[in-house]
Amino acid sequence: MKFISDDSHNDIYQLLCCHKYVVLFVNGPMGVGKTTFSRNLCNLFNGHSVNSSSFSLINIEFADRTIIHADFYRQAFSYELFEYEVLPHLSNSYIILFEWCKPLLLDNNAHHFTLDISYKDGSRQYVFKSFATPKSILAKRVYN
Helix, strand or coil: EEEEHHCCCCHHHHHHCCCCEEEEECCCCCCCCHHHHHHHHHHHCCCCCCCCCCCCEEEEECCEEEEEEEECCCCCCCCCHHHHHHHHHHCCCCEEEEEEECCCCCCCCEEEEEEEEEEECCCCEEEEEEEECCCCCCCCCCCC
């Protein structure tokens, strides 16, 4: 587990940029900055279409990497949705950002991370964890 304060969230962006295939689950209370974090990460790869769930469930951005952002506040994750709406867009290099979604193993080629954002003592706090790397994922893809 890596604990990161509000001032050093760029460390998270840099770490995520080091991997070709990334799945990141971003969780925390409403209004804490999940979508802002996702939007800023998307901007690093010249993408600009990350919105909250009030606009759309899934945003797909074909930027320097394929970036897929989904906000599951109004609708629960389903493997069918993943298979039909996300899987066809995975390319040579991608980042999947899922908000309001419990961590799941989705691709045995990807590094899977969680980011929990909260407010503590008047400032935003980040808890960033890696929970699966390509070497540690031995099962076949869950959505098959």
